Amino acid sequence: MQAQRLLMMAVAATLAGAAPAVAQTIYPIDRAEILEGSHFDFKVEFPDAPASADVNVTVNGKPAAEIFGRQTTFMQNEEGQKHSAMWLRGASLPAGRYVVEATQGSNKSTVAWEVFSTPARRAKNVILFVGDGFSIAHRTAARIMSKGLKEGRYGGELAIDDMPNMALISTSGSDSVVTDSANAAHAYTTGHKSCVNALGVYCAKNALTLDHPKVETISEVIRRRNKMAIGVVTNAEIEDATPASMVAHTRRRSDYNDIVKMFLDVKPDVIMGGGSPNFLPKATNGSKRTDDLDAIAKFKEAGYSVATSKTEMNAAVSGGAKKLLGLYNTGNIDGAFDLRLAKKGTISKFPDQPDVVEQTKAALEMLKGNEDGFFLMVESARIDKYSHSLDWERAVFDTIMLDNAVKAAKDFAGERNDTLIIVVADHAHPVSLIGSYNDDRPGQLLRDKLGVYQDSVVPNYGPRDADGYPTDVNTSHRLAVVFGTYPDTCDTGRPYMDGERVPAVAGAEKNTYVANEKDCTAPMAVRKQGNLPFESNSGVHAADDVVLTAMGPGAEKFRGHKPNTYVFRVMAEALALGGK
Amino acid sequence: MRLRISPMSFTRRGLLQGLAALGISPPAFAAEPEPIAFDSLYKSFGVLGFQFSDRVTSLRGQEVRINGYMAPPLKPESRFFVLTREPLAICPFCQSDADWPVDIVVIFMKEETPLVSAGRKVAVTGRLEIGSATDAETGFVSQIRLVDASFRVA
Numbered sequence: 001m002q003a004q005r006l007l008m009m010a011v012a013a014t015l016a017g018a019a020p021a022v023a024q025t026i027y028p029i030d031r032a033e034i035l036e037g038s039h040f041d042f043k044v045e046f047p048d049a050p051a052s053a054d055v056n057v058t059v060n061g062k063p064a065a066e067i068f069g070r071q072t073t074f075m076q077n078e079e080g081q082k083h084s085a086m087w088l089r090g091a092s093l094p095a096g097r098y099v100v101e102a103t104q105g106s107n108k109s110t111v112a113w114e115v116f117s118t119p120a121r122r123a124k125n126v127i128l129f130v131g132d133g134f135s136i137a138h139r140t141a142a143r144i145m146s147k148g149l150k151e152g153r154y155g156g157e158l159a160i161d162d163m164p165n166m167a168l169i170s171t172s173g174s175d176s177v178v179t180d181s182a183n184a185a186h187a188y189t190t191g192h193k194s195c196v197n198a199l200g201v202y203c204a205k206n207a208l209t210l211d212h213p214k215v216e217t218i219s220e221v222i223r224r225r226n227k228m229a230i231g232v233v234t235n236a237e238i239e240d241a242t243p244a245s246m247v248a249h250t251r252r253r254s255d256y257n258d259i260v261k262m263f264l265d266v267k268p269d270v271i272m273g274g275g276s277p278n279f280l281p282k283a284t285n286g287s288k289r290t291d292d293l294d295a296i297a298k299f300k301e302a303g304y305s306v307a308t309s310k311t312e313m314n315a316a317v318s319g320g321a322k323k324l325l326g327l328y329n330t331g332n333i334d335g336a337f338d339l340r341l342a343k344k345g346t347i348s349k350f351p352d353q354p355d356v357v358e359q360t361k362a363a364l365e366m367l368k369g370n371e372d373g374f375f376l377m378v379e380s381a382r383i384d385k386y387s388h389s390l391d392w393e394r395a396v397f398d399t400i401m402l403d404n405a406v407k408a409a410k411d412f413a414g415e416r417n418d419t420l421i422i423v424v425a426d427h428a429h430p431v432s433l434i435g436s437y438n439d440d441r442p443g444q445l446l447r448d449k450l451g452v453y454q455d456s457v458v459p460n461y462g463p464r465d466a467d468g469y470p471t472d473v474n475t476s477h478r479l480a481v482v483f484g485t486y487p488d489t490c491d492t493g494r495p496y497m498d499g500e501r502v503p504a505v506a507g508a509e510k511n512t513y514v515a516n517e518k519d520c521t522a523p524m525a526v527r528k529q530g531n532l533p534f535e536s537n538s539g540v541h542a543a544d545d546v547v548l549t550a551m552g553p554g555a556e557k558f559r560g561h562k563p564n565t566y567v568f569r570v571m572a573e574a575l576a577l578g579g580k
Numbered sequence: 581m582r583l584r585i586s587p588m589s590f591t592r593r594g595l596l597q598g599l600a601a602l603g604i605s606p607p608a609f610a611a612e613p614e615p616i617a618f619d620s621l622y623k624s625f626g627v628l629g630f631q632f633s634d635r636v637t638s639l640r641g642q643e644v645r646i647n648g649y650m651a652p653p654l655k656p657e658s659r660f661f662v663l664t665r666e667p668l669a670i671c672p673f674c675q676s677d678a679d680w681p682v683d684i685v686v687i688f689m690k691e692e693t694p695l696v697s698a699g700r701k702v703a704v705t706g707r708l709e710i711g712s713a714t715d716a717e718t719g720f721v722s723q724i725r726l727v728d729a730s731f732r733v734a
Contacts, residue, residue, distance in 0.1 A: 276627040277682055279721065283712050284724050286629040286682055290714065308627040327627050330682040349625055505667050 012442040022047045023109045024055075024102040026551065027202040027213040029174055030111035033191055033565060036095040036118070036578035038221055040192075041213035042068065045205055049077045049084050056103045057086055064088065067098070079207050089214075089330075091199045093421045095578070116569065118578035122553035124373035124418040126189065126465045126571050127409045129160075130242050131402045132181055133384025133395075134425035136547065137433045141392070141479055142399035144433075146468035149290075150457050159407035160423045163549040169556040169567065170178045170477040170545050171427045177204065178543045180386065181213050182253035184426035184564060185245035191378075191568030199241065199259075200249035207570055209252040218568065219246045219266045220376055221577050228575070229322070229370035230268040231363045235333035235356050235398075236381030237275025238263070242426060246377055260295050267302060269322060270363045270376075273312070274329035286330065307519075309352035317362045324366060328353045336380040336397040337495075340469055356380050357467075360405040364412050377574070378405055387429040388538040390489065391501035392481040395431075407558035413552060420554045420574045424567060425546035429539060430484030437493045439476040446493045446524040450480055483539045487513045490520035504530070513537040613645040613705045618665040618683060622723065625683075632710055632724070644708045644726065646685060647734050649701055660688045660715065663704060665727075686702035686715075687729045701734040 027043045028034060036501050042064070052074040059067040068091050078085040086102075095117035102109045131138070139158070148155035171187075175195035182199050186192070193217045195203040201212035214472040223226045234243040239256040247257045247266040256278045263271060275364055279295040280287035295308055305316040307326040316324050329346060333353050338345040347353075354362070360378050367374035380402035386394035406423055413419040435456035437449045451457055459479050473495045480493070487504035504513040512534045532540060546568065550558045554574030557566075561567025572578060616636060623633040648663035663685040687704050706729025714721050 281627055282721055284629040284712070285631060285712070286625075287712065287723070288680070288682070288721065290719060291719050330627060350627070502667070 021256045023107060024104050024206070026100050026102055026109055026111045027112070028032040028113060028192060028215065029202065032111070032113045032193075033569060034113055034115045035094065035191060035216075035221065035568075035572050036115050037092050037485070038577075038578045039090050039092050039214075039216045041202075041215070042072070042086075042091045043202075043204055043213040043314075043401070044086040044100075044486050045078075046084045046086075046102070046104050048102055049074055049082050050083070052241065054104065055084070055086070056101075058101045058103075059098055061099075061101075064100075071511060072073065078205070081207070082204060083205055084180075085205075087213075094580075099340060109568075116578065118573045118576045120574035122572070123420040123574035124416075125413075125577060126368075126375050126420045127413075127422070128299050128375075128377045128567075129406055129409070129421070129423040130185065130188070130377065130379045131423070131425045132236070132242055132379055132381045133387050133427060133429045133541065134380070134402065134546065135387075135428040135431050135483060135544065137431040138383055138387075138392075138396055138399040140433050141396045141481055142403060143472050144479065145461060145473075146395060146400045146403070146464060148464075150420065159410055160549055161405050162478060163421070163423070163551040163555070165550045165552075165558045167548045168449060169424060169548045169564050170543075170561065171564050172543055177462075178541050179427055179539065180241065180253075181426050182241035182245065187243040187564035188424075188426070188567045188571075189217045189219070190467050191565045193563070193565055196415040197253050198251050199245050199253055200247075200530075201251055203251060206251070209250045209255055210253045210427040212248045212249075217246055217248070217266075218577070219268060221572070222575070223266060225577060225579075226575075227369045227370070227372040229270075229372075229374040230266075231270035231367050231374060231376035231378075232268045232272070233270065233356070233376065234273040234379040234381050235335065235359070236325065236379065236385070237278075237332060237453060238271060238273035238275060239275050239278055240273075240332075242379045242381060242383060243273055243377065250279040255484070257290060257293075260289075261293070262561045264295060264298055265325050267299075269370075269374075270324050270326075270366050271299075271304075272307075272324065272326035272328070272329065272359045272363065274331055274333045276308075276327040276330050279325075279327060296325070305345070309350075309354055310354040311356060313354055313359070313362050317365050322366055322369070323434065324362075326354075326359070326362075332385065335386065335394050335403040336469060337394040338500075340397070340465070341471070341473070341512045342499070344497075350527065356401050357408060360558065361408050364408065364485070368412065373575075375571075378409075380405065384426075384429070386500065387483070388540075390483050390486060390503045390539050391496055392483070394500060395429075395493040396481075397469060400467075404467055406459070417553065420550065420552040422548065422550045422555070422567065424548040424573070426549065426564075428542040428544040429543040430544070431481060432484070433479060433481050435480045437478045437480050444524070446491065446526045449493065449524070456480075461506065484542070485532050485536075485539045486528060487532055487536050487538065488515040488525050488528070489530065490515050490517075490522070490525045492519055492522040492525050494522070503539075506537070511535045529541045581637045599698050600619075602728065608675075613643040614639055616644050616646050616708075618646070618648060618685075621685075631683075636708070636710065636724075639647070640710050642704065642708055645703060646726070647701060647703050648685065650731070651680070652674050653714055659687055660720070663687050675683040684722070686720065686725045687731070688725060688727045690728045690730055695732070702731045703734040706730070 025086045050475040076084045173183040239259040277288035281294045304323040305321040307313040334345040435452040460477040461470035489503040507514040585599040649667045706726030709725040
């Protein structure tokens with residue numbers, strides 16, 4: 001018995017010594033679904049820096065070069081690192097199932113890919129709405145706020161709800177359970193699952209953010225294959241993750257200056273959002289560039305109108321512009337809560353910003369005349385940003401704004417039956433509607449004022465305006481919406497009329513955050529000890545599934561539960577983007 | 581000359597207060613720092629760039645004082661930090677200078693000084709530089725700077 005145990009230990013030790021510490025890694029990764037003919041970088045990384053003669057890579061049992069029809073390159077000690085790499089940039093494959101095997105000594109890694117073809121084109125246009133961080137509670141609260149609730153029934157349906165098809169979408173990335181907006185949007189625009197902070201690339205060992213193995217974005221596929229017009233609309237900075245996923249290839253989403261160049265490479269016809277400083281050459285006051293690129297001038301040279309306000313946007317549209325670069329803020333465009341009610345944020349600096357609804361209508365007006373149709377992505381970005389800052393009223397106002405933008409798209413699509421409209425979130429936030437605060441309840445503490453179950457009275461928000469937004473939310477009966485994650489913070493149980501909530505500020509120790517004392521002095525404020533790691537200064541995303549609703553040709557594909565990459569596949573199929 | 585409390589250091593402030601207490605007129609300092617404020621840095625501030633106010637332009641090269649909030653330093657060993665109008669708390673993905681607000685003032689310290697909490701307001705004194713410049717060490721691009729600067733908690 002003892003001898004047997006010793007023998008097993010000896011065998012285990014021998015195996016451990018012989019095998020590399022990490023297996024070889026193949027990109028695209030296992031179970032990748034790849035659009036037929038789309039371009040991707042094929043890369044295999046071998047640990048311990050073997051020589052070319054010591055490794056072998058086959059695709060469906062044949063040498064990789066034979067299947068791809070091009071030679072691969074091999075780099076021993078790639079970038080001086082302790083691995084070797086086999087590369088084939090810009091590969092593409094006909095439809096079929098592919099098994100890739102990478103052998104290194106006695107060690108073998110295997111991945112399987114499905115390269116899918118697409119049937120005949122069914123949609124002329126596709127409009128993809130992304131509510132960033134848009135979760136179930138945002139939807140429910142938006143429905144109560146904008147439609148009213150009486151005896152358990154709503155006063156109407158949201159445009160995002162009133163669609164024939166629905167699916168649950170799961171959002172995890174290749175690296176983690178909970179993902180971020182870069183990787184999540186990348187899944188929609190490329191059909192591949194990647195890792196946190198990545199856009200249009202797999203996350204390999206490369207040192208530089210732009211060198212990682214790339215996959216093609218839907219904009220690039222469209223540019224390569226047909227004459228569709230492309231639009232990207234957001235109220236975030238245009239370089240931010242979701243809009244950037246239409247054009248970008250970088251391991252690091254914060255490469256804003258590079259992302260502006262990538263917008264110039266792809267040149268979507270309509271580009272609207274905030275984030276102007278990365279378009280200005282560094283010599284201009286207010287620039288965030290580190291070079292002399294004048295991206296505004298470059299877009300003008302390429303025939304774009306440039307708008308810096310709602311007035312200029314509308315003038316460009318009525319002047320017949322078909323290509324527009326609209327930059328309406330140096331940072332994010334203010335959300336609906338500040339545009340309409342509080343007038344805080346940057347309203348005083350930028351008093352003439354369009355909201356997402358106005359941008360969507362303008363984009364549709366410019367794109368709809370294109371004979372080969374259009375692909376438009378619209379993001380309501382600050383649902384997520386305001387959920388990070390635990391400012392749920394602002395998040396819900398931007399959900400109502402998303403709904404109004406979808407209504408505009410549905411009005412456009414009408415009875416045409418040639419436009420696929422998809423409304424989806426990229427990931428969730430841990431947010432829930434749990435009752436209502438009622439100032440008339442007895443007691444002196446905020447928790448005394450919280451009505452749950454039978455005491456969760458319908459809110460008495462001010463009358464709704466023509467666009468479905470309540471004209472007052474700082475009332476005596478208010479919805480109670482809670483977030484599942486928070487840093488040390490103080491809850492006030494009221495909307496933040498003086499500007500977006502700042503839940504925590506930096507602490508004395510580096511990379512720690514403490515409650516924002518400004519909120520802690522509010523009447524009835526409740527001090528909460530954070531439940532997040534100490535370096536977190538705001539709420540985090542959740543891995544909860546998100547809801548997708550859809551209408552138009554191809555929408556019937558959405559049912560049950562699907563991975564986020566499936567959204568790309570449905571759009572690619574509806575537009576027949578597969579093939580050489 | 582009107583007595584003005586210098587924000588440059590506790591030592592100098594103590595000296596001035598000491599002199600005042602003794603009834604001795606302080607000597608006239610040639611470069612008493614001129615106060616400037618975030619609210620009046622610019623005369624126009626648009627999407628396609630901004631222009632510094634006439635007062636700021638006229639103070640170029642002179643000693644100035646400004647109040648703001650110290651942002652978390654990019655590198656612990658760096659001698660510069662970013663001064664912001666508001667405490668920089670919401671910045672979930674701060675990974676590079678791309679994430680900074682546009683209206684920042686970059687502070688290059690006279691000497692290495694332990695930095696204070698980013699939630700704290702500070703008063704900074706230094707020589708005003710305006711115009712685009714790229715820090716050779718970090719590549720950080722700035723449009724307005726205080727150099728040879730020192731600060732105290734405001």
